[in-house]
Amino acid sequence: MNDDFGLLLLDLLTGVHLATIVISLCLGLIFGSFLNVVIYRLPLQRSVVMPGSACGSCGVPLRWYHNLPVLSYLMQRGACAYCGSPFSSRYMWIEFMTGLAAVGLLYYDHGFGVAWLYHFALFCVALAVFFTDVDHWIIPDEVNLFGVLFGTAVGVFMPNRGDMYLFEDLLGWDLHSNLYSSLAGIAVGIGFFRFIQFLGMVLARQEAMGDGDVKYAAVLGAFLGWQMALGAFFLSFLLGALYAVPLLLSRQGRGKDPVPFGTFMSLAAVPVALWGLEFYQRFYYEMI
Secondary structure, eight states: OHHHHHHHHHHHHSSSSHHHHHHHHHHHHHHHHHHHHHHHHGGGTOOSSSSOOBOTTTOOBOOGGGSOTTHHHHHTTTBOTTTOOBOOTHHHHHHHHHHHHHHHHHHHTTSSSHHHHHHHHHHHHHHHHHHHHHHHSOOOHHHHHHHHHHHHHHHTTOTTOGGGGGGHHHHOSSHHHHHHHHHHHHHHHHHHHHHHHHHIIIIISSOSSOHHHHHHHHHHHHHHHHHHHHHHHHHHHHHHHHHHHHHHHTTSSOTTOOOOHHHHHHHHHHHHHHHHHHHHHHHHHHHO
8 A cells, every 4th residue: 555655656746747747837936936035135145034025115024925926916916915016027927937947847857856956956046146147246155155066966966967978988977977077067167267357357457257257157067067067158158249249339338348247157057958968969979
């Protein structure tokens, strides 16, 4: 009887079906709501735990049913339940995007597992960095520290990561190759972006890259490994150029205007994690 129940529970929590879709959607919405707190509070150096949520206008603490992801915004028509002050619809869209991503990754990874956890964690980190960098030109140290530790830990168990080729001859296809590549990715990310900082000071006499970007590069190195991280860095520079060059040509931007580069790193990170290995393999085999 216990064995049958265990098999039934295992079946409910694996694969892609109604139960796992609902679970992943709920998890995504809940984490989306938490990401809103992270995005709003960490740049202001406030705790993400205490105090509880309150209206930004009247300061009245919100009840639990005022914090239901997506639903609360729709039921309250985007306004405080107490004073009627409107609040941004972005909170709802972040919750919606995170829920949608959780379900989409469930299909991509064929159910819950290490791959789903790996991709979803990277998505959450990238989303938090995207908005904090857009809003405040800040990438919080707390997000970077979590990213480095979690990315290294879960990356160890991530199968078929592109960086495994580096240690194939030395160690074979084992878990340790991922660990070494994550550590190498951290070192490459920090070293590469520190070098860019140095070049900026020498050539332009200004900081070409903030310390938050350098630490975030280490996060991507931890998650992606050194090979895929380099691909993400290249793509982020390409995206940054597509943004900055038209701005300069239109004379709206000056040569020394800063660019929130963490946003472009975030835009590059998830696609590289999902499709970087396939692209790398095709490119590799065409080259040889």
